[in-house]
Amino acid sequence: MSNILTLSFWFDVYPLPFNEAAYYIIGLVLLLGVFLGVVGKILKSKGQVGLIRTVWAKLTNFGFSFGIIGLVLVFLKQQRAPYLGMRLWLILWLAICFVWLLFILKYIFLEIPRIKQANKQRAEFDKYLPK
Numbered sequence: 304m305s306n307i308l309t310l311s312f313w314f315d316v317y318p319l320p321f322n323e324a325a326y327y328i329i330g331l332v333l334l335l336g337v338f339l340g341v342v343g344k345i346l347k348s349k350g351q352v353g354l355i356r357t358v359w360a361k362l363t364n365f366g367f368s369f370g371i372i373g374l375v376l377v378f379l380k381q382q383r384a385p386y387l388g389m390r391l392w393l394i395l396w397l398a399i400c401f402v403w404l405l406f407i408l409k410y411i412f413l414e415i416p417r418i419k420q421a422n423k424q425r426a427e428f429d430k431y432l433p434k
Contacts, residue, residue, distance in 0.1 A: 313391045320381045333373040340366030354415050361407050369400045 306312045321329065343363030347356055376396055380388040 313394070314389060316385050316389065317383050318380060318388060318390050320383060321377070326377070326381065329377055330374070333370045333377065336366045336370030336373065338366070338370075340364075340368075340370060342366075354418060358407075358411060358415070361410065365400070365403055365407060368403075372396060373400075 320326070340363050343359045343366055347359040347363055351359065373393070373396060376388075376393045380390070380393065382388065
C-alpha cells in the first residue's frame with residue numbers, strides 16, 4: 304500500500320494488469336456508464352422537452368464518455384501498452400468524470416429549481432400583460 308504514495312507507481316510505463324476481480328468490477332462499472340448513455344439517448348428522444356431533456360442530454364454525454372473512454376483505458380492497461388496504459392491516465396479520467404458529475408448534479412439540484420422559479424415568476428408577470 305505504500306507504493307501508492309510514490310510517483311514511480313503512477314508513472315510506471317509498463318504497469319501490471321488488474322487482477323481478475325478488479326478487472327470485472329471496473330469493467331462492470333464502465334459498462335453501466337455506457338448503459339446510462341444508451342438509456343439517456345432513448346429517454347431523450349422520447350419527446351420530452353425542456354429541462355428534463357437537457358438533464359438526459361447531459362447524462363447521455365457523461366455515460367457514453369465515461370464508459371467508452373474508461374473501457375479503452377482499461378483495455379490499454381490490460382494489454383500493458385507503454386505510456387497509454389499508465390495508471391495515471393485512468394485516475395486522471397476518473398477525477399475528470401467525478402468533477403463532470405458534480406457539475407451535472409449542481410445543474411439538477413441548484414440550477415433547475417432556480418430556472419423553474421424564474422419561469423414561474425415570468426408567467427406570473429406575463430399574466431398581467433396585454434395579449
